[in-house]
Amino acid sequence: MLSLKNVTRYFGGLTALNCVNLEASAGQVTGLIGPNGAGKTTLINNISGLDHPNSGQIIFNGHEVQRMAPHRITALGLARTYQNIRLFNEMTVLENVMIAQHFLGKSTLFHSLLQLPSHRKEERFIRQKSLDILEQFGLSHLQNELASNLSYGDQRRLEMARALAADPKMVLLDEPTAGMNAVETEQLGEKILDMKAAGIAVLVVEHDMALISQVCDIVYVLNFGEVLTVGTPDEIKRDPAVIEAYLGRDE
Amino acid sequence: MDTILNFFDKILQPIFEITTTLIQPILDQLQVIGLSGSVVNFMLIAAILGISIYFTLYCGMFSLANAGFMAIGAYIGAILTTQHDASLGEALIWGMFAGGLIALIIGVPMLRLKNIYLAIATIGFGEVVRILIREFDQLMGNLRDDPTVGGIVRDILGLLVEDVDARRLRITYGPQGITRIPRETEVAHLVVFLLVLAYFLYRFHHSRMGRAMAAIRQDERVAASQGINVVYYKNVAFFIGAIIASAAGVFSAHTIGTIGPEDYDFGRAVDILAYAVLGGLGSWVGPIIGGLTLEAMPEILRELKEYTGLINGLILLLIIIYLPGGLTSLFRPSFWLSRGRFDTAQRVVTAGIVLVAICNVLPYRLEAGAQGRVLGYEVWGLLPAFISVGVAFFLVQRISPKPEGGRYSVLLAGVAAGVWLAFLILGLVGQIENVTTGYYLHLIGMALIVGGALISYPPEIEAASQRKPEVA
Numbered sequence: 001m002l003s004l005k006n007v008t009r010y011f012g013g014l015t016a017l018n019c020v021n022l023e024a025s026a027g028q029v030t031g032l033i034g035p036n037g038a039g040k041t042t043l044i045n046n047i048s049g050l051d052h053p054n055s056g057q058i059i060f061n062g063h064e065v066q067r068m069a070p071h072r073i074t075a076l077g078l079a080r081t082y083q084n085i086r087l088f089n090e091m092t093v094l095e096n097v098m099i100a101q102h103f104l105g106k107s108t109l110f111h112s113l114l115q116l117p118s119h120r121k122e123e124r125f126i127r128q129k130s131l132d133i134l135e136q137f138g139l140s141h142l143q144n145e146l147a148s149n150l151s152y153g154d155q156r157r158l159e160m161a162r163a164l165a166a167d168p169k170m171v172l173l174d175e176p177t178a179g180m181n182a183v184e185t186e187q188l189g190e191k192i193l194d195m196k197a198a199g200i201a202v203l204v205v206e207h208d209m210a211l212i213s214q215v216c217d218i219v220y221v222l223n224f225g226e227v228l229t230v231g232t233p234d235e236i237k238r239d240p241a242v243i244e245a246y247l248g249r250d251e
Numbered sequence: 252m253d254t255i256l257n258f259f260d261k262i263l264q265p266i267f268e269i270t271t272t273l274i275q276p277i278l279d280q281l282q283v284i285g286l287s288g289s290v291v292n293f294m295l296i297a298a299i300l301g302i303s304i305y306f307t308l309y310c311g312m313f314s315l316a317n318a319g320f321m322a323i324g325a326y327i328g329a330i331l332t333t334q335h336d337a338s339l340g341e342a343l344i345w346g347m348f349a350g351g352l353i354a355l356i357i358g359v360p361m362l363r364l365k366n367i368y369l370a371i372a373t374i375g376f377g378e379v380v381r382i383l384i385r386e387f388d389q390l391m392g393n394l395r396d397d398p399t400v401g402g403i404v405r406d407i408l409g410l411l412v413e414d415v416d417a418r419r420l421r422i423t424y425g426p427q428g429i430t431r432i433p434r435e436t437e438v439a440h441l442v443v444f445l446l447v448l449a450y451f452l453y454r455f456h457h458s459r460m461g462r463a464m465a466a467i468r469q470d471e472r473v474a475a476s477q478g479i480n481v482v483y484y485k486n487v488a489f490f491i492g493a494i495i496a497s498a499a500g501v502f503s504a505h506t507i508g509t510i511g512p513e514d515y516d517f518g519r520a521v522d523i524l525a526y527a528v529l530g531g532l533g534s535w536v537g538p539i540i541g542g543l544t545l546e547a548m549p550e551i552l553r554e555l556k557e558y559t560g561l562i563n564g565l566i567l568l569l570i571i572i573y574l575p576g577g578l579t580s581l582f583r584p585s586f587w588l589s590r591g592r593f594d595t596a597q598r599v600v601t602a603g604i605v606l607v608a609i610c611n612v613l614p615y616r617l618e619a620g621a622q623g624r625v626l627g628y629e630v631w632g633l634l635p636a637f638i639s640v641g642v643a644f645f646l647v648q649r650i651s652p653k654p655e656g657g658r659y660s661v662l663l664a665g666v667a668a669g670v671w672l673a674f675l676i677l678g679l680v681g682q683i684e685n686v687t688t689g690y691y692l693h694l695i696g697m698a699l700i701v702g703g704a705l706i707s708y709p710p711e712i713e714a715a716s717q718r719k720p721e722v723a
């Protein structure tokens with residue numbers, strides 16, 4: 001589904017990603033861990049087209065995407081969430097989810113001006129589907145609330161709902177449980193396993209080792225922009241190099 | 252082309268006639284407060300201009316290019332009607348076409364810029380248009396006589412003037428501008444155009460495109476990774492804004508009858524921005540209300556006409572500071588209710604103060620208030636007293652520590668207004684037959700102040716605000 005080959009990204013003199021190779025496949029949850037500043041978010045930005053690598057190749061769903069505009073990568077079936085929540089705060093919860101289905105729609109402003117049946121049908125369809133997704137995430141009672149009025153946990157859930165709204169083939173989750181308590185984290189883990197069961201490829205960046213053990217099939221450890229090791233969650237936990245990388249940072 | 256235009260004429264003519272009859276009562280009312288003739292046209296044109304910049308702002312782009320597009324529309328339209336006997340309808344179509352075409356050409360390179368850089372580039376565009384128009388005849392004359400490009404230039408000029416070979420070209424008439432443009436724009440044309448635009452805007456908000464543009468404004472990068480083609484929608488918004496501004500240009504040229512390049516300078520670009528900001532960007536009514544109000548203001552305040560610029564500037568400043576959502580936010584219940592009782596009280600009092608202040612100016616325009624007297628009290632005599640209360644209200648609020656400052660100020664305003672209200676009511680009992688609209692508004696304003704002061708007591712205990720955890 002996703003394959004990175006020698007992806008390298010510099011910011012000035014700083015090498016945020018150095019020859020990263022990574023594979024993620026459908027129906028599998030791939031974990032990505034690493035100390036702060038390791039380059040995890042940079043990696044996700046490069047895959048989703050918000051940032052582009054200086055060299056290397058990113059192949060998603062059979063297409064080379066390393067130079068593609070983000071909206072085209074999304075159309076290939078990629079969706080993501082953000083480390084620091086980025087919802088459309090002036091929109092309602094429902095609209096936030098509807099936006100994600102934008103590129104699936106075809107109706108133009110003229111369809112809307114003339115209220116053509118095709119436009120109404122499409123709007124109804126998008127609305128209904130968005131409501132279904134909100135239902136799944138237990139947010140339907142908040143559908144007309146502004147996104148900015150939601151509690152922190154609900155905002156995280158909404159971001160996730162928005163990511164799933166466009167029927168993606170792959171989802172990138174950047175620290176989805178940041179700021180959540182243990183119960184909420186575990187519930188979110190269930191959601192991730194649901195995605196996996198639905199055949200979606202999931203790449204999840206996390207600091208919470210409990211969640212990593214709960215959901216991941218394979219874990220990549222990133223340190224200073226390089227892949228330190230790859231393995232199952234249990235192997236990773238025992239790996240001395242990983243332990244050192246984590247102990248080496250102050251926290 | 253002609254048959255199509257005739258067809259439209261047949262449909263539109265009755266619509267214009269019906270509109271004219273329907274709006275007559277409103278026009279009569281406006282005349283009472285001093286708004287008549289071409290002033291009404293300019294108000295409606297301002298509303299159209301407000302909508303033109305609304306589109307770019309809605310998409311998160313700070314573009315000041317619309318004065319330039321207005322100039323393009325005005326000049327193309329005026330050239331067609333003065334030199335080619337075109338009808339207003341034809342002028343409108345070609346003016347909008349030209350504006351749209353230029354928007355498409357400059358949009359792609361220019362809209363890569365953001366924020367202040369985009370603002371500067373679009374100001375530059377406006378200036379280039381203005382100067383090109385001013386030097387157009389000279390420049391084209393030189394190009395025409397040039398051996399290499401002369402042929403093409405001649406062909407293009409052929410579209411604009413009959414006598415391409417005249418020794419001195421006369422197309423835009425340099426700095427003097429074009430005069431004797433037929434003054435064919437009628438209020439009904441503008442009302443119909445504005446209604447169509449309003450419907451367009453209303454639908455726009457609920458369309459797929461409207462949602463996409465709102466998303467781009469709120470977070471361009473997230474919008475892009477939600478599958479929205481940011482570059483495309485930015486260009487569409489710019490294009491729509493440009494054709495609407497061009498239409499406004501055609502209408503305004505055919506209202507004034509004379510246009511010059513200086514009519515479309517930087518000041519005009521700022522005015523257009525002001526319409527949208529004053530009205531508020533929250534809904535489609537905003538730019539319409541903003542345009543109408545700001546354009547009507549100098550006429551209503553005719554006695555203060557020389558200070559128009561100052562007053563408009565002050566109003567804008569106050570709106571930006573105290574009402575970031577623009578005038579339309581006043582009509583939202585959430586504006587009054589969302590922030591707890593004390594905030595509501597403060598807002599109600601402020602609204603009352605503003606209303607009374609307006610009433611103190613308006614009586615000159617409202618029916619019997621024209622005598623400048625409200626039940627025996629000189630309005631202008633009361634004004635200083637009132638201003639001092641208002642100023643005290645805001646000063647106390649600013650100077651003393653929160654939240655006591657707010658409480659004292661509301662109390663102060665409430666007591667002052669209460670005394671005054673008593674005076675007015677006593678007066679009313681005596682001379683019920685002289686009551687004017689302005690007087691009632693006055694009473695409502697006062698009642699708001701007193702009411703606001705009352706609901707702010709007893710002071711409620713501030714609820715600890717629920718804060719969301721910050722994440723790095």
Ligand SMILES: Nc1ncnc2c1ncn2[C@@H]1O[C@H](COP(=O)(O)OP(=O)(O)OP(=O)(O)O)[C@@H](O)[C@H]1O
Nearest residue numbers: 011014016034035036037038039040041042043083
């Ligand atoms: N746009 C940018 N310009 C310059 N430097 C950047 C940029 N984005 C990231 N960096 C740098 O690249 C390095 C990797 O950052 P990144 O955000 O990818 O880390 P991370 O692994 O996501 O860390 P965290 O766990 O704190 O989220 C950091 O040193 C950061 O300062």
Ligand SMILES: [Mg+2]
Nearest residue numbers: 040041042083
């Ligand atoms: Mg990160």
